[in-house]
Amino acid sequence: MPTPRPYALTIAGFDPSAGAGVLADVKAMEASGVYGLAACTALTVQNDVAFERVSWVGLADIQDQIQLLLVRFSIRFIKIGLIESLPVLLALIQWLKAYQPAARIIWDPVLKATAGYEFHAQPDAALLQAICCELALITPNQPEALRLLPAARPEVAAAALAAWCPVLLKGGHAEGDFATDVLLMPEVRHTLASPRLPRGEKHGSGCVLSAAILARLALGDSLPEACRLGKAYTAAFLGSNDTRLGYHSIAKNHDN
Structure with a gap:
């Protein structure tokens, strides 16, 4: 008999193309060996x-x-993506923690759609701190880090965020032959690099990465x-075809 899968929950928007939002998240979680549950925010x-x-x-x-x-269901691993406002986000996180104090929550701060639509202005620093202090991880790309905490460089903004919670600063918007992400934790810094693919731009890649990370935590x-x-899962997703909608592959190391 296959081993029962742990549950993980994504709370995010509904994208009809299934490239981003809850549909992409559930596909990534299922392919990673986790049973994906979802709640729609938009x-x-x-x-x-x-x-x-x-x-x-x-x-x-x-x-x-x-x-x-x-x-x-026993749900301890939760990802939050697109949401109406940061006050709503804080209220939702506090409500979740009241139900499940041990919940580990990842926030993928979707501040701007790939096509250019902007969702949130620069947040209040005190509100941002209150949110981050409840998180297991925040996963901004470089422009998002600067939007959250204006600074001279994305790395400076990420370091400031890391005073409140672990930060994975995504390097997809940088230049160079490698896409380098940096995980900042208290007194620890991990660098994660993968070759930049010639046609690897995919709609929803940030959603996929945070969902795959959540699955591994679960x-x-x-x-x-x-x-x-x-990141390895996301690299395979980015390289799966030459279109903007990537394919999700079932991980071979899960017999379930």
């Missing part, structure tokens, strides 16, 4: 190259979706190992 009108509009799901409706899952890996394996 209905978007988009495809892999165009974003037209978003309709937000209210906090009470998000909570209702999640509450029925929490009654039935499977029992340490945070540095989860980030390493999540």
Whole structure:
């Protein structure tokens, strides 16, 4: 008999192209050997190259979706993506922690759609600190790090965020032959590099990375190992074809 899979929950937007948001997250989690559950925070009108509009799901409706899952399933690993506002994000995190104090929460700060649509202005620093102090990990790319905490360089902003929670600063927007991510933890710095692919740009790659990391945490890996394996999963996703919508492959090391 296959070993029962741990559960992991994504709380994010619905992308009809299935390249980003809850559909992409569940695909990545399932392919990584975890059973993916989902709650929707927004209905978007988009495809892999165009974003037209978003309709937000209210906090009470998000909570209702999640509450029925929490009654039935043991959920300790949660990822939050696109959400209406940072005050809503903080309220949601506090509500989740009241139900499950041991929950490990990853926030993938979706601040701007690939097609250019902007979701959030620069947040209040005190609000941002309150959010980050509840997180197991935040996964900004370089422009997002600067949006969250304006600084001379993304690395400086990430280091400031790391005073509040672990930070995985994604290097996909940098130049060079390698895409280098940096995991910043208290007094520890891990560098994760992979070759930059010639046609590796994919819609939703940040969603996939954070979901793959969450899956590895649910499977029992340490945070540095989860980030390493999540990046490896994402590299395979980026190299899966020459289109903007990547393919998810079932991991070969899970007999379930």
